Amino acid sequence: WRWRNSNNDEPVVINGYFPIIGHAHVLFVADYIQYWVYFLESTWESMKAGGVARCFIGPRTVYNISDPDDFMTVANNCLDRDYFYQFAKPWLGEGLVTSNRVVWTEHRKLLDAACHQNVLDGFLDVFNRQARRLVEELQLEVGRGPFDAFTYTRRNALETSCLTIFGVDPKDKCLSYDNYIEGMEQMFSIIEYRAHRPWLHLDCIYNWSPMKRKEEKCLKTLHQFSSTILKKKKAEYLENRSDKNNEERLNGQKLNSFMELFIELAMENGTFNEQEIREHVDTLMFSGHDMIASVLLYTVLLVGSCPNVQNKVFEELDNIFTNDDRDVTKQDLSQMTYLDAVIKESMRIYPVVPFVTRHIDKNTKLKNCTLSKGASCVLSIYGANRHSVWGPYAERFKPERWMDPSSSPEYAFASFGVGRRTCLGKSYSLMCLKTTLAHIFRSYRVSGDHNQMLAKLDIMLRPVSGHHVSIEMRK
Ligand code: HEM
Numbered sequence: 103w104r105w106r107n108s109n110n111d112e113p114v115v116i117n118g119y120f121p122i123i124g125h126a127h128v129l130f131v132a133d134y135i136q137y138w139v140y141f142l143e144s145t146w147e148s149m150k151a152g153g154v155a156r157c158f159i160g161p162r163t164v165y166n167i168s169d170p171d172d173f174m175t176v177a178n179n180c181l182d183r184d185y186f187y188q189f190a191k192p193w194l195g196e197g198l199v200t201s202n203r204v205v206w207t208e209h210r211k212l213l214d215a216a217c218h219q220n221v222l223d224g225f226l227d228v229f230n231r232q233a234r235r236l237v238e239e240l241q242l243e244v245g246r247g248p249f250d251a252f253t254y255t256r257r258n259a260l261e262t263s264c265l266t267i268f269g270v271d272p273k274d275k276c277l278s279y280d281n282y283i284e285g286m287e288q289m290f291s292i293i294e295y296r297a298h299r300p301w302l303h304l305d306c307i308y309n310w311s312p313m314k315r316k317e318e319k320c321l322k323t324l325h326q327f328s329s330t331i332l333k334k335k336k337a338e339y340l341e342n343r344s345d346k347n348n349e350e351r352l353n354g355q356k357l358n359s360f361m362e363l364f365i366e367l368a369m370e371n372g373t374f375n376e377q378e379i380r381e382h383v384d385t386l387m388f389s390g391h392d393m394i395a396s397v398l399l400y401t402v403l404l405v406g407s408c409p410n411v412q413n414k415v416f417e418e419l420d421n422i423f424t425n426d427d428r429d430v431t432k433q434d435l436s437q438m439t440y441l442d443a444v445i446k447e448s449m450r451i452y453p454v455v456p457f458v459t460r461h462i463d464k465n466t467k468l469k470n471c472t473l474s475k476g477a478s479c480v481l482s483i484y485g486a487n488r489h490s491v492w493g494p495y496a497e498r499f500k501p502e503r504w505m506d507p508s509s510s511p512e513y514a515f516a517s518f519g520v521g522r523r524t525c526l527g528k529s530y531s532l533m534c535l536k537t538t539l540a541h542i543f544r545s546y547r548v549s550g551d552h553n554q555m556l557a558k559l560d561i562m563l564r565p566v567s568g569h570h571v572s573i574e575m576r577k
Pocket residue numbers: 177198199210385386387389390391393394397454455458516517518519520522523524525526527528530531
């Protein structure tokens with residue numbers, strides 16, 4: 103008890119703890135739906151306490167921060183992620199999500215410089231093609247009442263990731279893409295399983311568990327897939343480079359995927375070695391996995407629940423495209439200001455990553471308290487997105503707030519993280535989301551009821567089922 107309170111400037115403790123185990127009982131009894139409920143309760147407690155509160159998992163202190171200013175202070179000053187990100191290290195190695203601070207600082211600079219807008223613009227064709235594919239697939243559901251939209255958005259978004267990150271077509275029969283996706287899903291469940299069972303956090307117990315053997319099998323599939331593509335792409339790159347007539351290639355124009363971009367950086371500047379390329383590509387797949395699919399689902403659900411918002415989206419798209427069924431261009435994207443507001447507002451209401459965690463590596467002074475070195479910190483994205491800086495109706499879905507800069511405090515919009523470790527895929531995601539939604543809302547009128555949706559929290563916020571959406575043709 104003395105140890106927990108050694109710092110006199112600690113924030114308040116969340117109710118409901120027991121001696122010795124603290125709040126750890128929630129880890130033992132909760133399932134993923136209850137985790138979400140518990141997370142919401144602790145975030146509300148933190149908001150009631152002025153934006154920072156703490157709880158105890160056995161001897162470990164865990165802070166919950168929902169105040170946007172304090173969120174930013176911790177996000178910028180404590181760059182190390184908390185220890186359980188290490189559970190993904192056998193898969194992702196020194197990729198951005200799991201790397202230590204020294205490697206992260208160096209590689210983040212390189213990747214920021216590499217993933218510039220020109221590279222992303224090159225993906226617009228893929229986004230358009232994939233959006234058309236999704237619209238076509240959804241035709242099966244027209245007029246048939248509520249259906250599970252998540253199965254459609256998920257398959258489509260995963261294929262888009264495969265095309266843009268690896269630069270290969272998932273439909274290519276020579277690749278074991280289905281095995282890769284299955285391996286990735288299993289790896290996610292293994293990480294979740296381990297994270298929620300404190301005794302498995304100890305390597306000496308985990309290494310003897312059946313989960314460890316399952317993990318090794320998955321890793322073999324996952325690493326084999328990325329290594330095979332890496333070998334193939336590298337050979338293609340070298341072949342093109344030695345082809346003196348291929349001027350366009352020599353000038354480094356029109357790279358088709360992140361993998362090719364990283365190979366070029368490695369070959370021309372010696373920036374990454376092969377293992378690092380594989381780890382960065384795997385990390386992009388891990389980080390983007392399901393995120394875009396979930397945002398698409400939440401946005402469609404929210405728009406379907408608000409007919410006046412949907413009409414405004416139609417109006418904006420009709421003005422841009424009139425009756426032309428052409429692809430979305432870069433210029434169109436910049437004109438879709440209302441759709442942009444709708445996406446951000448959906449992400450504010452349903453943040454697919456509801457929190458991130460950091461290791462407090464030094465005593466950190468916040469506005470009203472001090473965090474103790476050695477503790478863990480949950481940065482509540484959900485809490486920052488609902489803080490009172492968003493005004494009295496922070497709970498409401500109101501895209502209009504984004505049209506007026508005074509009612510949309512961008513610094514408090516935490517869905518992509520804030521500060522120095524913010525999401526690397528932000529611009530990519532917004533481009534992909536806008537293109538896909540523009541195609542969907544040009545074709546379909548959606549109806550839904552987001553209040554009926556049940557959510558669960560595993561590593562991210564997921565719908566328990568994506569039902570409650572129905573679609574009709576617009577024309
Ligand atoms: C709408 C979809 C997405 C959301 C909501 C999202 C959200 C986030 C969040 C909250 C973080 C953690 C930031 C922090 O720790 O402060 C993050 C990190 C990251 N995201 Fe995303 N993300 C999305 C899509 C993507 C995509 C598609 C990619 C890759 C193509 C990606 C790549 C990354 C990477 C590499 C990191 C680690 C950054 C670092 O530690 O330096 N994300 N993302």
